[in-house]
Amino acid sequence: MTVSEVLIQGGPEPEIDPEPSTGEIAGRSPMRIAMDRLRSDKVAMVCAGVVLLYVVIAIFAPLLCRLFGVELRAGTPDDTDGFNFPVIGPPNYGFTWAAPLGLEPNSGNDLLAEWFYGARTSMLVASVSTVASTVLGVVLGLIGGYSRGWADRVLTFLTDLFLTLPFLLIAIAIAPILVDRWREQPALLDNASLIAMIAILSVFGWMGLARLIRGEVISLREREFIEAAHVLGMPTHRILFKELLPNLVAPIVVSFSLTLPATIAAEATLAYLGVGVTGRPSWGQTILRAQGWFEQYPLYLYAPIVGIVVLVFALNLLGDAIRDAFDPKSFR
């Protein structure tokens, strides 16, 4: 074990809250205690509301577009003037309900519709890949921590290997290859880049959690209830998923809630670098196109930036609050 591993493995431990609640002894699960703590945290609740709003926008993007009377469409030459500026709305004309965020210079696409659908792309990619990387991290961490022999060594090596790789460089190198390969299958044609992006973000997102889980399992596996299960002849997969897993809920939830914003940011970064999801609106790509116009048409640039920053900020604060809620040592 290297030095860095020892340092990283110190994570929040799932322990039962020692503080007694107003004299009355009631059996409350650690999950319940954490939820109660979270519910009384105002900042966390506001952030949860913001995140919920984004989820609603992502799910009901088509409906919202109809509500605002905008649509996702390819602009026509009539939408822009000789200088490629839109003929209605900002930056040259006032606010108009026909295009609340204005039209995109050059193409004439509606920016509000792009924004709604961009939220959808962002949330879809981030949530699916965070779920996938969490599952991967939990399974690999459980196996690594519980098996004492070569499996653990191989998994530790793999974890170190993936942590060593410069993520962004590898991602921009692999993304086009995966897209190229998957595009040939008719079933994946339109979604090739979406699936490639999810695959890349999942494959590079599991290491932290795997290490955390491995460390937890190594300490848990020596406890009596695991020994008892073992002696009773419980099959290993049952020990892993029925005995160990419930004890690991806290680190998993915390890791999930902190990985999600990081994934959203990573997706937007890759889109900005030009290897993100293609064929559907994405905030990162809008930022890339808008950056050259920022002096003439700041709204074009700021709509997606505000979208990303507010979402990531809310998710980060929520994640911190969740971590505090699960950590019996923290008092607010």
Add this chain to the structure above:
Amino acid sequence: MLGFVVRRLISALLVLFAVSVAVVAIFTYGPSDPARAMCPEPKCSVQRQDAIREALNLDQPIHEQYIDYMTGIVSGREIAAGTEAYECDAPCFGVSFIYRTMVWDDIKDRIGPTVSVAIGAGVTILLIGVPIGMFAARRRGTMADKAVIGSTLVIESIPYYLFVLLAFLYLAVSFGIFPQKGYHSFTDSPVQWAWALVLPWLALGMVNASKYARFTRGSMIEAFNEDYIRTAKSKGLKESKVVYKHALRAAVVPIVTIFGIDFGALLGGTIFTEKIFDIPGLGLRSLEAVTQSDLPVIQATTLISAAVVIAANVVVDLFYSVLDPRVRVT
């Protein structure tokens, strides 16, 4: 100590080997057809593509291709592509599909700018992050502490590249305080080199520094609670000596470790920094190669940066064992 160094080097070589195998495999099996990527349909006939395939050894089994590639890096090799043959001297990373030039000649000048950005940003991180963290730790619980830590949280929530992008758009383009473009090599003119890179360093450094500020604060506070700090204070040592000599020494160890792990991320961070500031580094070349499907170039940049990260990790681990005497035992 020697045993530790040897073991660490062996494990680094193993990782390097695994990475190189993975990179070669990905670029050989990954694209549905490298020959077509090199010379697409209307330009090349199917026969011509077959010739390319043969010339590039694409019909050979993967392990032979791997050995070929690695031999090329160590001692050079000859590459035949169609009717043309290239003498590729060591270190040979193949021939660019697009420019038909040696990949190494193409990218060797790109390493300097990337390393300049990464190291400068790394220094900035430590120079900004650690003092701020120490400041907050010494005033823990006060308004100043809360303000500092609160603002680091806000900065950290802005995705990394947006922060750099906004810094570029405002400080370089709008207000023109910093130069927009133009990289100068260090050997040409150190002053111009530094001046052109100040904003990239600050922008990239600031985002990461916020994390280090919180980290430093945490480990300093932990160190302040140790018995030996109390002993040092009760001995009547000067406050500054206790802080800078006794507490900092213990607090800096975990910071160095995290820094080593982060170096890979920092190298990744240079990609969009290079793109935003138009610095002719490895990342920019890699991005260009990606849009052109220039596989040998992508393969080389990926391999080189992985090697740099691995080397950085080894250096940090060795440095670490010097800093912390307890580590040396293993």
